Amino acid sequence: MWEGISTGIATAVDPINLCWVVIGCVVGTFIGMLPGLGPITAIALMIPISYGLDPAAGLIMMAGVYYGAVFGGSTSSILINAPGVASTVATSFDGYPMARAGQAGRALAIAAYSSFVGGSLGAIALLLFASSLAAIAIQFQSPDYALILVIALSSVAAFADRGQILTSLIAAVIGLMLGTIGTDPSAGVQRFTFGQLDLSDGIPFILLAMATFALAEAFRMTTDRSEGPIPSPGKNSVRLYPGDARDMAPTVSRSSVLGFLIGVLPGAGATLASFIAYDTERRLHKKVNRVRGIAAPESANNAACTGSFVPLLTLGIPGSGTTAILLGVMLSYGIQPGPRLLETEPGVFWGVIVSMYIGNLILLALNLPLIPYISRVIYLSRKILIPFVIAFSMLGVYLTTMNPFDIFLMLGIGLAAFLLRSAGFPLAPLLLGFILSGMLEENLRRTLYLSEGSLTIFFQSPLSATLLTVCLIVWTIPLVRIANDLRRGGNPRD
Amino acid sequence: MQRPQRIRLALILLASSCSYADRLHFVIPAGPGGGLDGTAREIGRIFKTFGQYESISYENMPGGGGGRALSQYLENRSRYRDAVLVNSTPLIVRSLQGLFPQSFRDLTPIVGLIADYGIFVVRADDPILTWSQLSTTFKSRPSTVVVGGGSVRGSLDHIVLALALSSINVNPREVRYLPYDGGAKAMLALLSGEVRLLSTGLGETMPFLDSGQVRALAVTAAERIETIADVPTLQELGHDVAFANWRGIFAQPQLPPKRKIELIEQFHELRQTNEWNAALQKRGWTPLDLAGNAFANYLLEQEKLLRTTLTKLGFIN
Amino acid sequence: MKGRALPSILLAFGVVYVWFAYGITLDPWSAAEPVNSRTLPIAYGSILILLSTFLLVRGMRVHVPRHNLLRLTSISASIIGFGLLLPRVGVWPALILLLVSCLMIMGEKRWHIFILAPLLASLGGWLLIEILLGVYVEPGTFWS
Numbered sequence: 018m019w020e021g022i023s024t025g026i027a028t029a030v031d032p033i034n035l036c037w038v039v040i041g042c043v044v045g046t047f048i049g050m051l052p053g054l055g056p057i058t059a060i061a062l063m064i065p066i067s068y069g070l071d072p073a074a075g076l077i078m079m080a081g082v083y084y085g086a087v088f089g090g091s092t093s094s095i096l097i098n099a100p101g102v103a104s105t106v107a108t109s110f111d112g113y114p115m116a117r118a119g120q121a122g123r124a125l126a127i128a129a130y131s132s133f134v135g136g137s138l139g140a141i142a143l144l145l146f147a148s149s150l151a152a153i154a155i156q157f158q159s160p161d162y163a164l165i166l167v168i169a170l171s172s173v174a175a176f177a178d179r180g181q182i183l184t185s186l187i188a189a190v191i192g193l194m195l196g197t198i199g200t201d202p203s204a205g206v207q208r209f210t211f212g213q214l215d216l217s218d219g220i221p222f223i224l225l226a227m228a229t230f231a232l233a234e235a236f237r238m239t240t241d242r243s244e245g246p247i248p249s250p251g252k253n254s255v256r257l258y259p260g261d262a263r264d265m266a267p268t269v270s271r272s273s274v275l276g277f278l279i280g281v282l283p284g285a286g287a288t289l290a291s292f293i294a295y296d297t298e299r300r301l302h303k304k305v306n307r308v309r310g311i312a313a314p315e316s317a318n319n320a321a322c323t324g325s326f327v328p329l330l331t332l333g334i335p336g337s338g339t340t341a342i343l344l345g346v347m348l349s350y351g352i353q354p355g356p357r358l359l360e361t362e363p364g365v366f367w368g369v370i371v372s373m374y375i376g377n378l379i380l381l382a383l384n385l386p387l388i389p390y391i392s393r394v395i396y397l398s399r400k401i402l403i404p405f406v407i408a409f410s411m412l413g414v415y416l417t418t419m420n421p422f423d424i425f426l427m428l429g430i431g432l433a434a435f436l437l438r439s440a441g442f443p444l445a446p447l448l449l450g451f452i453l454s455g456m457l458e459e460n461l462r463r464t465l466y467l468s469e470g471s472l473t474i475f476f477q478s479p480l481s482a483t484l485l486t487v488c489l490i491v492w493t494i495p496l497v498r499i500a501n502d503l504r505r506g507g508n509p510r511d
Numbered sequence: 512m513q514r515p516q517r518i519r520l521a522l523i524l525l526a527s528s529c530s531y532a533d534r535l536h537f538v539i540p541a542g543p544g545g546g547l548d549g550t551a552r553e554i555g556r557i558f559k560t561f562g563q564y565e566s567i568s569y570e571n572m573p574g575g576g577g578g579r580a581l582s583q584y585l586e587n588r589s590r591y592r593d594a595v596l597v598n599s600t601p602l603i604v605r606s607l608q609g610l611f612p613q614s615f616r617d618l619t620p621i622v623g624l625i626a627d628y629g630i631f632v633v634r635a636d637d638p639i640l641t642w643s644q645l646s647t648t649f650k651s652r653p654s655t656v657v658v659g660g661g662s663v664r665g666s667l668d669h670i671v672l673a674l675a676l677s678s679i680n681v682n683p684r685e686v687r688y689l690p691y692d693g694g695a696k697a698m699l700a701l702l703s704g705e706v707r708l709l710s711t712g713l714g715e716t717m718p719f720l721d722s723g724q725v726r727a728l729a730v731t732a733a734e735r736i737e738t739i740a741d742v743p744t745l746q747e748l749g750h751d752v753a754f755a756n757w758r759g760i761f762a763q764p765q766l767p768p769k770r771k772i773e774l775i776e777q778f779h780e781l782r783q784t785n786e787w788n789a790a791l792q793k794r795g796w797t798p799l800d801l802a803g804n805a806f807a808n809y810l811l812e813q814e815k816l817l818r819t820t821l822t823k824l825g826f827i828n
Numbered sequence: 829m830k831g832r833a834l835p836s837i838l839l840a841f842g843v844v845y846v847w848f849a850y851g852i853t854l855d856p857w858s859a860a861e862p863v864n865s866r867t868l869p870i871a872y873g874s875i876l877i878l879l880s881t882f883l884l885v886r887g888m889r890v891h892v893p894r895h896n897l898l899r900l901t902s903i904s905a906s907i908i909g910f911g912l913l914l915p916r917v918g919v920w921p922a923l924i925l926l927l928v929s930c931l932m933i934m935g936e937k938r939w940h941i942f943i944l945a946p947l948l949a950s951l952g953g954w955l956l957i958e959i960l961l962g963v964y965v966e967p968g969t970f971w972s
Binding site: 184193240 | 838872896930935941945963
């Protein structure tokens with residue numbers, strides 16, 4: 018393996034390849050910052066360019082575009098509460114409030130450092146454990162996925178402040194319900210589409226995220242006159258505060274490991290990783306700490322993005338839409354990822370992995386100096402900021418789906434979300450429910466179809482049994498809280 | 512990079528004076544990065560290299576299982592007058608299932624360019640070695656072999672399975688089919704042992720066959736395929752089944768005959784280029800050589816077959 | 829003040845959703861499925877009915893600031909206008925109009941801001957998305 022790593026280093030520091038990793042990262046991070054243009058679009062746009070390159074350079078560049086886009090995706094989440102990429106939704110939970118409190122630069126810096134550590138640790142883990150992890154990823158079957166999703170669902174409790182558990186639960190259920198709209202993932206029948214072709218693919222996640230976060234927030238700001246101006250930034254607003262690094266260190270290391278492992282599982286991906294990491298931190302620390310709240314999802318989603326290369330490179334199985342496109346690119350070079358990739362193309366395999374480490378360094382060096390300029394957005398007067406946030410989120414959704422119908426859908430959801438927010442409903446659980454809905458149903462249905470309805474399938478394998486135990490543990494706390502909440506009665510917002 | 516779209520008024524004047532388009536616009540009923548998108552972009556790239564068109568543009572229009580692109584394409588005829596629509600077999604399946612009212616009959620079929628065949632694979636270490644062993648198992652205990660596929664019930668992978676099962680006189684409704692979200696996840700399910708058999712497309716399976724993780728029992732092509740010469744076709748096994756998932760190009764219904772001939776000619780030239788053949792090879796696509804009326808007849812035949820199968824499966828009456 | 833309006837709306841939403849969930853067509857294979865196309869929607873809907881009934885009984889505090897709903901309505905109207913114009917004139921011109929109207933609604937009076945900023949934003953977006961990145965965006969029926 019050490020031999021492989023040295024081949025990889027040799028490939029990665031080749032001047033031409035270095036050049037392409039820089040180009041990939043720059044393009045990726047800028048496209049990632051744009052509304053609605055996530056990693057998928059970024060990669061798809063670069064396909065024509067990749068044709069002209071040799072395989073190692075091409076893949077190094079494309080990988081750079083991918084993690085660069087994930088790296089840059091947090092910017093709009095933090096600054097204007099408009100998560101352009103699903104995996105940065107969780108970043109906005111604490112990032113946006115911090116930015117509103119006049120610490121946009123600090124929030125962006127935390128995100129950049131966490132992304133860097135997450136991405137780099139991910140690259141190291143990929144280097145060391147890729148082949149052994151692939152063997153584990155292959156053990157997961159539908160019951161295990163179903164259990165993981167139920168575990169993830171328990172994090173609705175993490176988004177609830179005291180007395181909010183009921184509203185949080187309702188929001189999660191609404192999210193699950195919205196997730197059932199569209200074509201049934203098993204039977205292919207249409208559900209709740211009312212014959213509308215525009216609904217048959219379901220509500221796009223980006224639309225729901227933009228509507229419930231960016232739009233609902235913009236609506237709140239238009240109606241609420243009481244809010245004062247945002248405190249102006251200090252001189253060195255990019256710097257972390259003393260103690261931030263200490264707060265971040267354990268969080269980032271935990272979340273990176275967690276994110277990487279979730280990223281390895283095909284289908285779970287960076288979004289789920291960021292939610293679970295956020296939830297874990299909320300559970301471990303009673304007090305809300307915004308630094309950890311940004312660090313956790315940002316390190317997790319970048320680590321997960323690197324982790325998703327494990328099944329891609331070692332099994333030839335893409336776990337997400339983005340890695341599926343990368344697979345297509347590899348095949349178009351005549352490279353077949355899979356167990357034999359290590360033997361057939363050691364230069365490409367190790368080169369791509371080592372380049373990720375370099376790429377993350379470049380991304381950090383690229384993003385930090387930009388923060389003071391980008392973060393000025395938030396100090397614009399509301400008169401100007403709100404119209405632009407609205408236009409930005411509409412444009413983001415339209416450019417993703419190219420469907421004018423979605424503008425109206427987004428307005429409707431935005432207004433409903435505004436109403437729910439005004440009533441004190443947390444909206445993060447709604448998004449979580451929505452993300453999990455489709456996958457949960459699909460895996461649950463497969464599981465019970467296989468077992469013909471018997472629940473014993475959930476403790477048939479040691480893996481499932483372990484996951485079931487974890488599942489029971491993580492659900493105990495929220496259930497106790499729900500019971501308390503219900504028993505106490507009275508006003509939920511006390 | 513494409514030409515600026517804003518100068519359209521000037522362009523419209525120009526376009527009306529020129530004979531036929533010097534620009535080709537592809538309407539792709541899927542998001543960027545998929546098979547249909549790749550097909551359009553490969554074609555466009557080669558057309559541009561050989562100067563058939565000065566500018567090529569691609570419009571991705573995902574949604575509605577391809578129905579949104581189809582209805583937009585047909586409703587805005589003036590705008591899409593010179594545009595072509597890329598499509599594949601699901602166009603027929605979804606229109607049979609009534610997801611959208613239009614069908615390929617509303618379009619002018621130009622060429623069928625690429626074929627993907629259905630293939631049945633098991634894990635490399637599976638004791639089942641041949642298709643006949645598998646069919647014996649299916650005949651005696653149809654529900655014991657769980658079959659996975661990369662799409663929902665009633666779509667291609669399931670239909671191909673049903674075709675094969677009917678050919679060995681097994682009622683497809685007695686066999687358990689487990690749908691996954693995409694061929695990759697279905698392949699993972701096969702590797703993890705959740706399903707015993709996989710009904711999937713040859714193109715996607717190729718890398719796994721090459722790496723020796725899985726073994727193919729039969730393919731739905733009419734003749735043996737070079738790249739997997741050791742895999743028997745269902746036909747040579749004595750079953751009267753052949754099925755291909757085509758990918759092809761369509762144009763507007765009221766296409767002037769002159770333009771139709773021109774387009775067919777251009778695609779004929781495309782097929783001769785080394786670039787096209789290199790692209791086919793790289794991407795693992797099997798060429799399909801159908802044009803004009805031959806393609807239209809092929810579609811009619813396939814629709815008939817699909818209608819029977821879907822009826823047998825109980826998806827349409 | 830104990831608000832009952834929102835819990836009632838949620839309850840109604842749950843009931844309507846479950847009603848439609850019972851109407852989902854089942855494919856012939858669903859008979860053998862322990863969890864079919866209807867099961868989970870019905871379960872989710874029932875949970876929502878249960879929880880919102882509880883909320884209804886208990887009541888909840890809702891404070892929607894009333895003083896500026898006019899502004900919210902006007903902004904919603906401009907978004908609807910944007911959605912209607914979009915397929916006709918294309919995204920960039922429609923975006924200019926959306927920005928101009930939202931800026932006016934928000935009380936921006938400096939003309940160079942509410943005219944120039946939208947123009948520049950749209951132009952920048954067009955250059956970046958269509959020219960630089962080469963993404964094809966529908967130009968709108970009006971222009972063809």
